[in-house]
Amino acid sequence: MSLDSISLGVEPPPVCPHCGEVTTAATVRTTFWFDEGPVIVEDIPAHVCGSCMEQFYDDDVGDALRRLAETGFPREEAAAHISVPVFSLSGRIRRRGRLPDDCDLD
Ligand SMILES: [Zn+2]
Numbered sequence: 001m002s003l004d005s006i007s008l009g010v011e012p013p014p015v016c017p018h019c020g021e022v023t024t025a026a027t028v029r030t031t032f033w034f035d036e037g038p039v040i041v042e043d044i045p046a047h048v049c050g051s052c053m054e055q056f057y058d059d060d061v062g063d064a065l066r067r068l069a070e071t072g073f074p075r076e077e078a079a080a081h082i083s084v085p086v087f088s089l090s091g092r093i094r095r096r097g098r099l100p101d102d103c104d105l106d
Helices: 003-007 059-070
Strands: 023-034 037-049
Antiparallel strands (some): 023 037
16 A cells, blocks of 8 residues: 555545446546536546446545535636537437338337
8 A cells, every 4th residue: 555545545445336346546537517517626536446437435535525515616726727618419419210111120
């Protein structure tokens, strides 16, 4: 166990509660949808399932995320600001034509 993992309080990799696969310690980023739009949180110590890619956080990490959310993700504390493109599917959905009568669906 490295000094880093001790200071971060990271336990040995737990098993994924969803699929039972072993998880790997990783530093991840995630997006939260907040009232004023999405915010990105980086440098999150997490355990990532190698099978379903679900991310799990230790209690201390979850507490830090909760505190950040409770303070409303203050913009002045953000490490960086980015602009993101926003797309709409309006007008992009191509409806499939009806299947021919002789089409065998089995
Ligand atoms: Zn899993």
